[in-house]
Amino acid sequence: MIFFLYGPNTYASRKKLRELVEGFRVKSGSSFSIERFDAEERQVAEARAAIGSSSLFQEKKLVVVERVLSAGTWWPEVRRFLKEWGRTADTNFIFWDEDVGERYAEEVRELRVASEKAQEFTSPTPADVMRFIAEHPTARRQKLSPSYQTALIQRFGPDLWGINNELEKAACATHPEAPIGLSRQERPYVFLDALVEGRPDAMAHFFSLREAGVDDFYIWGSLVSAVRALAAFTAAGETKGAAASVEKGLRLHAFVAQKARRQAKRFTKGFLLDLYRDLFDWDTRLKTGGAALEDAVWAIGARIRESGTGRIGAI
Template sequence: MIYLFHGEDTYRSLKKLNELLDYFKKNKNAGLSLFNIDEENFDSGYFETLIKSCHLFGDKNMVILKRALRDKTASDFIMENIKKCGESNNIFIFHEDVLVKPVLDAFVKNAQKIWEFNFLNKARLTAWLDKESQKHNLILDYKTKESILLEHGSDLWSLSNALEKIILGLKHQTPDGKEMNIFGIVDAFSNRQRLEAWLLLQKYQMRGMDAEEVFWKIFWQVKNLLLVKLSLTEYRRARKVNANSSAAEFSLKQKIKLHQFVLQKCLKTEKLFSQEELDKFSGELAGIYQNSRYGNLEFGMAMEKFLLKI
């Protein structure tokens, strides 16, 4: 059995996927063994075993494959066995972005259910923004909504982050009435001050802040640093000049949709990380979020371990 979640709007597709996983998780009688596979840990022999395997008492495997088709070797093998996946008693759930037509056609032919998520148009984006704002008793005026949509476009990940910043503001009010700068830990992370970052996490949590709030700050900073580093590398290769020059900074301001203050901070600290490290951090943070949703780890402890490794 195959379920496919795909499309350019990965925010909504991932949300829908998590809703399905929550349903199976809450259904105690489902009798499912969960397996997670992505483009980095795909193994053809292991995958074939999951297709064919069966359990006593009718239990099934539920295999979650996220972005596995990005890897050509994995994609070729999966396409060769897509019919077997569809006919298997086990459940295979694929989460991908945009698929080429031959691959999509193969899923259409073999999948039990397909969900496609394209970018929302402006009217639906505005409705989404209103709905998310109302959840937090926040009312945005027309000018603010237009400004947010103009800056972030159809990217719901970016829109969600922008809305979060408006809700939280630059300061976080603590139970004792004092204010603390919740972006201090972002600066500590960006400067690879692991002990300072760890201490700030302890401080935030003692004052009532949820570790998930810290997670999203760090997650988006990793994305920002990676975006700036990749853009600098591209600029250097194209222009054959010092990527840290003022000309490069001016070019990035025109190209990258980051607030000037955020961009300048990233330009100062991106050199402290390699692209490989930022890719690794991004994957680790995604793993923390996913495993926390499944109840496999405690968010605060996972973030402590992560910060102590930077």
């Protein structure tokens, strides 16, 4: 089966892509297998090799190809195999692209014909943008004035990515229409401290890192490492020897280790181990495109905040 998602509204098409991937993941369970290719960075031969490989324990494979048309190099080869891939019983395909315009009109037509499901995500109208703002979680949690919503539209137009980022910043602020200013000099440890300590400004620091150009997977790796350190110190107990062993084993700077030991005292061993196990599920969803990093950060932060500020979790 072939799915084709394309068009200038990449916010909506990316959301749909995540939903499709997550749907396949849930349906496939433990046999879920996915291969992702960005046509601007990888060769079509790699995709053909991946499609040809299979496992006895694998029911179906999902292959996601981004920028299949706009990259310019994949289409001639993909075109040759479209009918064959469309009939492949054990592999599903999702082709995603941006605003390909009139330049690829014929290719779009061919790919639509070959696809079981094709969807164009056109540029949002002013009414679409207003609806997007009204349905955004920030707007549902906080009352946004008409003037603020108008200012968003005037500033960003149909750019839903920009509007979403501004609304996420507003959600972190004391007053919803006065978002916390983002720092271009943001540091990951500031965000991690805020998250671990359950502070409401954690998401503001997260988006500061984003605007400063810090890679998503670097942020995620730092978060996982921080939780792992907390869990390790809590499991090791209070003795100096055990703590020193954790510090050495994780190769932590003495100051970082001291801070992690202090932060770990807020939690029980059971809570941190459960949280660390949850990270494995989030890791799979993030790396397969089933979730966005902000989803994971929101969920983890909410779990910490909702657990309170004392010794939390169950032993």
